[in-house]
Amino acid sequence: MQVQIFQNKEALHRAVAERIIAEVKQNPQSVLGLSTGSSPIDTYANLVRDHQTQGTDYSRVRTFNLDEYVGLPGSHPQSYRYFMNEHLFHHLNIPMENTYVPSGIGDLEKECEAYENEIKRQGGIDLQLLGIGTNGHIGFNEPGTPLDSRTHVTRLLQETITANARFFSTVEEVPTEAVTMGIQTIMEARQIVLLAYGSKKAATIRDAVRRPVTENVPASVLQHHPDVALYLDEEAAALL
Numbered sequence: 001m002q003v004q005i006f007q008n009k010e011a012l013h014r015a016v017a018e019r020i021i022a023e024v025k026q027n028p029q030s031v032l033g034l035s036t037g038s039s040p041i042d043t044y045a046n047l048v049r050d051h052q053t054q055g056t057d058y059s060r061v062r063t064f065n066l067d068e069y070v071g072l073p074g075s076h077p078q079s080y081r082y083f084m085n086e087h088l089f090h091h092l093n094i095p096m097e098n099t100y101v102p103s104g105i106g107d108l109e110k111e112c113e114a115y116e117n118e119i120k121r122q123g124g125i126d127l128q129l130l131g132i133g134t135n136g137h138i139g140f141n142e143p144g145t146p147l148d149s150r151t152h153v154t155r156l157l158q159e160t161i162t163a164n165a166r167f168f169s170t171v172e173e174v175p176t177e178a179v180t181m182g183i184q185t186i187m188e189a190r191q192i193v194l195l196a197y198g199s200k201k202a203a204t205i206r207d208a209v210r211r212p213v214t215e216n217v218p219a220s221v222l223q224h225h226p227d228v229a230l231y232l233d234e235e236a237a238a239l240l
């Protein structure tokens, strides 16, 4: 695992954005794996600014998001589809049909299988961007998820529901299930970039990086990936 530590969040977001931009410039048909949560918001803002000022071209890029809440249509402001449209897709020249986010409504089993097939059909993910939950989850792969899992429907743990309630008016509104790429799906990406900042993530980062690989800390499996880079601020790296 390659670890890069930045003095502040701004420098961290700039570096992650530069990494993504370099990937897109080197391969204009890149397949990007994208994530949601608060962590990547400013990274996406950097991508948008670069597109507007430098004209980086996304017309042939394809994107696959990690996850989506079950029961929320893409028009719901707390759905991850809506989040991606607002923070990124609507501000780039990427054709909307090239942006894939799992559907949280309809026949979910079928949707999961179709999502896996589409990733394969597009040639696999070149660069996967990840955040990390305070319990070590990646995507919505909660502690205990089998390391060989593929895109599936998962029940969210109470701690995740509580953590994500900050985006909803009440905790009761937070969906209790989600569709997520599996751990194996994530591990098949050719490059992985995980970003984390703030002292709340320090213990999780230590467990993921320094402790043995375990299903109880899903992000720890990244130790087995040949090309993973962690972009951290000093607070998130404090216990390494």
Ligand code: GLP
Pocket: 035, 036, 037, 038, 039, 040, 066, 067, 130, 131, 132, 133, 134, 137, 138, 139, 140, 160, 164
């Ligand atoms: C959600 C997402 C994860 C994300 C995590 C961290 O649970 N499913 O993909 O990494 O939140 O969120 P934040 O970046 O807000 O700390």
